[in-house]
Amino acid sequence: MDFNDPTTVGILVAAVVGLLTILLLVFKSLRSSKKNRVLFVGLMDSGKTTIFTQLSQKEAEYPTTTKTFTSMVENKITLRIKDKEREIIDYPGNDRLRQKLIDLIHSGSILRIVFVVDSAAFSKNSRDVAELFYLVALENVDKVPILIACHKQDLTLAKTEKVIRNSLEKEIGLINKSRAAALMGTDGSDEKRATLTDTGVDFSWEDLKKQEVSFVTTSSYSEDFGVHEIASFVRA
Numbered sequence: 373m374d375f376n377d378p379t380t381v382g383i384l385v386a387a388v389v390g391l392l393t394i395l396l397l398v399f400k401s402l403r404s405s406k407k408n409r410v411l412f413v414g415l416m417d418s419g420k421t422t423i424f425t426q427l428s429q430k431e432a433e434y435p436t437t438t439k440t441f442t443s444m445v446e447n448k449i450t451l452r453i454k455d456k457e458r459e460i461i462d463y464p465g466n467d468r469l470r471q472k473l474i475d476l477i478h479s480g481s482i483l484r485i486v487f488v489v490d491s492a493a494f495s496k497n498s499r500d501v502a503e504l505f506y507l508v509a510l511e512n513v514d515k516v517p518i519l520i521a522c523h524k525q526d527l528t529l530a531k532t533e534k535v536i537r538n539s540l541e542k543e544i545g546l547i548n549k550s551r552a553a554a555l556m557g558t559d560g561s562d563e564k565r566a567t568l569t570d571t572g573v574d575f576s577w578e579d580l581k582k583q584e585v586s587f588v589t590t591s592s593y594s595e596d597f598g599v600h601e602i603a604s605f606v607r608a
Contacts, residue, residue, distance in 0.1 A: 407483040407516075409459045410606050413473065413508060414488035415500055416465035419523040421447065422592060423488060424462040426599050427606065444469070451606070458483070460606065470507065477511045485518045486602060491530035491589075494539070502543030509583060510568050517584040519605045521598065526591040533589050537577070544568065545575035 412420045428449040447462040463473060476482070487508060489501055509518065520540075522533045531539075551567045569579040577585055588605075590598030 407481055407514075408457060409461055409481045410484045410486065411476065411482050412460065412462045412486045412488060413504070414465055415490065415497060415504060417493070418465060418488045418490040419590075419592060420462050420465070420488045423486070423521060423523065423590060423599065423602060424449070424460065427460065427603060458606065474507070474511050477508065478513065480514065482514065482516055484516055484605060484608070485512065486521055486605065487518055488521045488523050489536060490524055491522045491532075491536060492524045492527040493529075494531045494536055495529075498539050499543055502540050502547060505540065506544055506547050506568055509580065509585075510566060512583060515582045515584075517586070517605075519602065520585065520587045521590050521602060522587060523590045523598075524592045525589045525597070526593055533587050537587055541575060541577060545571075545573040548575050549573040 412424055414420050424447060444464055444466055446464065449460045451458045451460060461476075463469075463476070477485075485508060487505055490497065494501065505520075512518070520536075522531075522536050524530055525532075548567050548569060549572050552570075552572055569575055571579050586605075588598050588601045590602065
């Protein structure tokens, strides 16, 4: 084989490119087939486990064994949807478990994310809620859809979906701005932290089109208030 012949070189290059393309398609297919988990995440006491329980009672054909509902342990159920198994994970809201949360999001197994907000405690927790959402959205490298559940809407102090949406938008913009600020490195160089978008303080939900962020309102007591929408999101 004459490697100085342009025709031979062209054929080899085409063969290598074709092989790499096939390998990439196979990798993407295998990665996609692994995605069978729906992740419920939110601050402690946001009501994740309430929705998780309502959904399990409504949808699960066979729940997995769950021994505890503490804030340090994942709760899981398995649903069978269109002849496929889908695992629902109620992830603890404890701050000390954030790195494990990031690892889970990066695992390539997450199909969808339900982000639960305590609407009644939102006024005092808005910054913490925004920071957790920022982390989840920033680490959502696969750009899976995110449903923000504005929970406990039946309570007197509950903020409306519109208020929560607008407040989170403002807080995320402020986090963008602070993260985008140049940091002086120990060697005298400028460093920048990763930001969710490049729109800075002018962040809007339209900036996250690739992640398909949507909102729903849910209740602490009524299983018909928002659970149907969440069930549809999980099944999709």
